Amino acid sequence: MTIQEAQQRVDEWIRQYGVRYFSELTNMxxxxxxxxxxxxxxxxxxxxxxxxxxxxxxxxxxxxxxxxVLICLANQTGIDLTVELEKSFEKKTRRDATRHINNSKL
Known part of the structure; x- marks a missing residue:
């Protein structure tokens, strides 16, 4: 299952069995x-x-x-977790391209 499919399946489950999402604050x-x-x-x-x-x-x-619950929060706030995870990979790669390789503790 892709992240996008997981977001869709959670949304379908909420609509079928959960009646509605809890508020964003409750879900947090x-x-x-x-x-x-x-x-x-x-x-x-x-x-x-x-x-x-x-x-x-x-x-x-x-x-x-x-x-x-993280997927619920993403769905409620209009976040595409696939897009955001891709951006996170890019950010971490730019920032940490040599940081861990050069860490003698690792």
Whole structure:
């Protein structure tokens, strides 16, 4: 699935099952919540914390939840994530073309 297809499928799902998008501010809060849930799983999987009884290492599920809400926000605000990601690649390539290659820490 392309990013554009993902944006379209989320929009179709919202219209069919979700009635309407939550407000942009509510979705921003939801995104923050989902990033927190992802951070919790990361801390338990790769950090020093352990999973609580009943918790599971659902890293992919949490990443997908973050992506879902980010796509909702893009759709609501008229952002084409494919275009913006391409621009981000160009910016990072110009800025960091030799930065990481010349980093002795890496």
């Amino acid at each position: 809060a939801c995104l923050t919540e989902e990033v927190g849930e992802l951070a919790r799983v990361m801390a338990r999987t790769y950090g020093d914390q352990s999973f609580k009884a009943g918790e599971k290492p659902n890293l992919g599920e949490e990443m997908a939840d973050v992506l879902w």
